[in-house]
Amino acid sequence: MEKISHESDITHHYLRPKKKFPNVWCAGCGNGIVMGALIRSIDNLKLDKDKVVVVSGIGCSSRMPVYLDFNTLHTTHGRALAFATGVKVARPELKVIVITGDGDALAIGGNHFIHACRRNIDITTILVNNKIYGMTGGQFAPTTPGGSFATTAPYGNYEKQFDAVQLAIGAGASYVSRGTVYHVQQLEKLIQGGIQKRGFALVDTYSNCHTYYGRFNKEGDAVRMLDWFKKHAMPIQAARKLPAEKMKDKFVTGLIHETDATEFCQEYDMLLERLGSKKEAEK
Amino acid sequence: MTNKNKSSRLLQGNEACVHGALYAGVEFFAGYPITPSTELAEGMSREMPRTGGRFIQMEDEIASIAAVIGASNTGCKAMTATSGPGFSLMQENIGYAYITETPCVIINVQRGGPSTGLPTKIAQSDTMQARWGTHGDYTAITLAPSTVKECFDETVRAFNLSERFRTPVVLLSDEVLGHMREMITIPEKGAVEVYNRHKPDVPHDWYHHFEITPSLVGPMASFGDGYRHNVTGLTHDQEGFPTANPVEIKEKLDKLRNKIERYTDEIYKIRTDMMDDANIAVLSYGTVSRAARQAIMMGRERRLKVGAIQLQTIWPFPDLKLKEMLSGVRKVIVAELNMGQLVNEVKRVAPRHTEVFSLDRYDGEVMAPQQILEKIREVK
Numbered sequence: 001m002e003k004i005s006h007e008s009d010i011t012h013h014y015l016r017p018k019k020k021f022p023n024v025w026c027a028g029c030g031n032g033i034v035m036g037a038l039i040r041s042i043d044n045l046k047l048d049k050d051k052v053v054v055v056s057g058i059g060c061s062s063r064m065p066v067y068l069d070f071n072t073l074h075t076t077h078g079r080a081l082a083f084a085t086g087v088k089v090a091r092p093e094l095k096v097i098v099i100t101g102d103g104d105a106l107a108i109g110g111n112h113f114i115h116a117c118r119r120n121i122d123i124t125t126i127l128v129n130n131k132i133y134g135m136t137g138g139q140f141a142p143t144t145p146g147g148s149f150a151t152t153a154p155y156g157n158y159e160k161q162f163d164a165v166q167l168a169i170g171a172g173a174s175y176v177s178r179g180t181v182y183h184v185q186q187l188e189k190l191i192q193g194g195i196q197k198r199g200f201a202l203v204d205t206y207s208n209c210h211t212y213y214g215r216f217n218k219e220g221d222a223v224r225m226l227d228w229f230k231k232h233a234m235p236i237q238a239a240r241k242l243p244a245e246k247m248k249d250k251f252v253t254g255l256i257h258e259t260d261a262t263e264f265c266q267e268y269d270m271l272l273e274r275l276g277s278k279k280e281a282e283k
Numbered sequence: 284m285t286n287k288n289k290s291s292r293l294l295q296g297n298e299a300c301v302h303g304a305l306y307a308g309v310e311f312f313a314g315y316p317i318t319p320s321t322e323l324a325e326g327m328s329r330e331m332p333r334t335g336g337r338f339i340q341m342e343d344e345i346a347s348i349a350a351v352i353g354a355s356n357t358g359c360k361a362m363t364a365t366s367g368p369g370f371s372l373m374q375e376n377i378g379y380a381y382i383t384e385t386p387c388v389i390i391n392v393q394r395g396g397p398s399t400g401l402p403t404k405i406a407q408s409d410t411m412q413a414r415w416g417t418h419g420d421y422t423a424i425t426l427a428p429s430t431v432k433e434c435f436d437e438t439v440r441a442f443n444l445s446e447r448f449r450t451p452v453v454l455l456s457d458e459v460l461g462h463m464r465e466m467i468t469i470p471e472k473g474a475v476e477v478y479n480r481h482k483p484d485v486p487h488d489w490y491h492h493f494e495i496t497p498s499l500v501g502p503m504a505s506f507g508d509g510y511r512h513n514v515t516g517l518t519h520d521q522e523g524f525p526t527a528n529p530v531e532i533k534e535k536l537d538k539l540r541n542k543i544e545r546y547t548d549e550i551y552k553i554r555t556d557m558m559d560d561a562n563i564a565v566l567s568y569g570t571v572s573r574a575a576r577q578a579i580m581m582g583r584e585r586r587l588k589v590g591a592i593q594l595q596t597i598w599p600f601p602d603l604k605l606k607e608m609l610s611g612v613r614k615v616i617v618a619e620l621n622m623g624q625l626v627n628e629v630k631r632v633a634p635r636h637t638e639v640f641s642l643d644r645y646d647g648e649v650m651a652p653q654q655i656l657e658k659i660r661e662v663k
Binding site for chain 1: 310311313332333334335337339341342343345346347349350351352353354355356357358359361375376379506507508509510511512513514515516517522524525
């Protein structure tokens with residue numbers, strides 16, 4: 001019992017005292033689990049709250065920064081990574097974390113996503129991926145599987161699905177991972193690793209939207225959707241050993257890809273040093 | 284480009300904007316190549332790393348203005364430069380800068396439109412877009428230089444106004460001015476006022492990022508300063524949290540308007556030539572003002588009592604001052620390189636006895652002094 005009260009103390013330490021709860025999310029939404037995991041990751045790393053900037057776009061998950069007691073920037077739809085790039089380049093000493101949804105990051109913000117990966121800029125991106133547009137009421141997203149139903153796919157989705165992990169690897173990100181809101185401890189570790197990594201870090205986080213995706217596709221309530229994550233997730237270490245046919249209805253989780261590519265601000269710093277203007281930058 | 288021993292230089296308008304920005308203390312530039320503004324990004328890519336500033340070429344104009352706003356929220360003086368199509372792409376995020384009261388400077392080196400239009404030809408057809416380009420209610424500050432020297436001066440002023448009023452400021456240059464070369468003298472450091480952002484010094488709990496102070500423009504904390512405030516494009520209360528309260532919504536929008544309109548007298552800048560005894564005035568802005576000055580000289584040689592009014596600040600429109608200036612003239616010709624945009628504002632404020640005429644041109648060419656003189660003779 002003592003441990004639980006301690007954990008809620010941690011959470012409260014990172015929530016804005018004056019912000020009026022309840023939050024905007026549906027009961028059972030995965031966003032709260034992601035927020036908790038993010039808070040614990042930051043607490044584990046003992047980051048200075050004043051030096052953390054949380055940037056988000058538009059959508060259900062993008063409302064998260066408003067509740068968090070950091071420097072928070074809730075921006076326009078799809079542009080969180082572009083705003084975050086400005087913050088990071090201007091003040092590289094700040095820890096920049098982006099909270100974005102699958103529609104936000106991969107549809108309207110797809111261009112910024114691939115270029116942030118390409119620059120390998122030191123931003124930790126938590127992509128809360130619920131395979132649908134929640135805030136606007138359940139339209140299909142670039143992550144919606146073929147055949148799934150949504151309010152703009154009343155006869156089943158006839159588009160193909162984006163895999164954010166493969167996209168990030170292809171675009172040059174140096175830390176690419178996937179977690180789910182069921183595997184909370186793993187998620188915490190992945191976020192923590194992403195924050196520690198000097199480079200672009202993606203945590204593609206499978207989350208449940210039982211209100212729309214679950215209801216339209218008969219996948220049940222929040223608990224049943226979490227159960228689906230439990231049954232279909234395959235840690236990368238195990239997945240590597242399995243034959244392809246055994247992986248058919250599974251998805252890979254864990255730290256999937258990591259490289260030591262140099263980071264954008266590091267490169268810029270080297271340029272300043274080369275030009276002898278580093279001191280001026282530090283004034 | 285920099286030769287520190289020599290303060291007189293032959294510069295392009297675009298280069299003068301770079302020097303103006305450096306003089307004002309720019310620390311961050313994000314942009315995307317577009318004709319005819321590209322020299323600005325090129326100049327910045329050379330100068331920013333040398334002065335310890337930050338330059339980043341973004342993936343598009345939407346990202347450029349987003350990065351600028353992000354950087355400004357960390358306390359940097361930040362800017363971008365673009366032209367018509369890029370200015371259109373930036374509009375949503377310029378609205379974000381208005382509502383989040385984030386200082387930044389946007390230089391729009393205008394070309395002909397709509398759409399891809401005339402990349403290498405002049406126009407002044409973004410006059411209204413600079414005022415009304417993004418959705419919603421707000422009040423804009425827009426400046427328009429007419430010479431290379433003014434490109435420098437007005438860029439410094441754009442930064443000062445932006446930081447002073449916590450608002451984006453648009454500088455409307457154009458293709459001809461951007462590429463024209465003139466000798467200018469860059470002032471010594473300290474000779475021209477440079478305004479730096481007012482920062483809070485109150486304890487964390489007392490600070491409200493969007494406080495409605497008696498002067499309407501409150502101090503602005505930066506990310507990393509320890510205030511841990513929220514910035515959102517949702518309509519927000521004074522602390523920065525989203526609101527649906529009608530009183531708070533109205534307060535916020537009134538603030539966006541009044542913090543600029545109340546200070547119109549400080550913001551407007553008008554140059555007049557031979558207006559003392561004029562009964563006909565030529566009103567213009569930007570490159571056209573050069574032709575207008577020439578045209579009134581030609582008119583004076585023909586014993587016509589003509590004068591010129593150049594608006595160096597277009598927005599906020601100087602209603603009262605202009606009304607007063609026009610009260611002495613019978614006729615005013617509004618000359619602009621578009622189908623007639625600012626002329627309607629002049630009609631709105633002109634005294635009853637002052638007749639307003641429009642002189643427009645939108646074929647990608649500059650307005651010649653002869654063309655203005657012909658119009659003067661036609662209406663006299």
